[in-house]
Amino acid sequence: MTMSLRHARVRYGPLEALHGVTLAAPSRGLTVLLGRNGSGRTTVLRALAGTVPLTGGAVVWDGADVTRTPAHRRARAGLCLVPERRAVFGSLTVRENLELTAPDHGPALAAYPRLAPLLDRPAGTLSGGEQRMLALARALLAHARVVLVDEPAQGMSPGVAARTYELLAGLDACVVIAEQRLPPALHGTGAFVYELRRGAVVFAGEAAEWRRGAAGRAGE
Template structure:
């Protein structure tokens, strides 16, 4: 994926300013920055949830900018939003089955089984309502729901937020495993988590790309001065 000179305005605010970066066919790219830097706004623009003012989002050589969210999912984007946004009134099984069906996933039953294998705890709660799960269990369900669409690019917004350490460790293991075969775009406030699994990083500051590079220099002062660490 290539993001080219992306601009976005919200009301009178210029929230994203000429944002450009690329994401490879596999591996993990971390989007870092302080609160209000534009990280979640960027992901929502990539998914078509928010409109952009100018610029382009290119996927497999073709522009996606005009496509609605559901078309981007069918093109290969999987999305785990901040706050999880599961269907609280539906069971775990229904959450996964609806996502697989709506995305047009080939062999939906196998796709669901593969996602559950990564997070066995949600398989044990198959008939439980999503709203009755703990925060960490809901996050695992949210990630699994994105994976049943069999994405080529998995976009995660703050997957460790409000999650207990044991589940954070499992999420880290899953993302590390997945990054060997698909592309991951990760927004994360937990610096050590991001550094442990990312191959590349992009730091946003006031809606602009302040610095980017490989994780070998992610611990540098040039990066940390833009972060709340």
């Protein structure tokens, strides 16, 4: 159940955000998209999810071309996108947000105990880190086949962030996350890394290989 882009191009008006990007995420395991703002990493997630159309190339899921499959149908087939912003329903309580995904939200509270005393609070009143916990908790409850997350640990404490990466890495799913920097919790893992720069892939390899290359570049 590999999720991949093949020579993907995306345009926002006159600007091309992806210049023929090819990458693949395995059916089980963690893939990290690295890049600064404007590198195209968020656009890659949106292209995989179907929330932005391709102007060239293809999206292939488990061997099938889903380029023209709309986002809601990809979601029904088991794809879950957690965007960087507006990932929860702010006017609903924490409990209601969780129950929209699954009636039994016990596993979500086990993953993020900090949410338990906040169940009756409107999600829009939570801190940024708490909202990320809620968004990730909903993703965990969804039991999705493909999980796409933009900056999963934004606003979280180091301990909660480490727990978040542990949870994502342990999912029985294809997990793709977008980050500006490789999180310390993933340095020693077998996570696969794609580094993007100005809409193109400039590195593809395991996290350890990327770190060695980064250390070499720093020493130049």
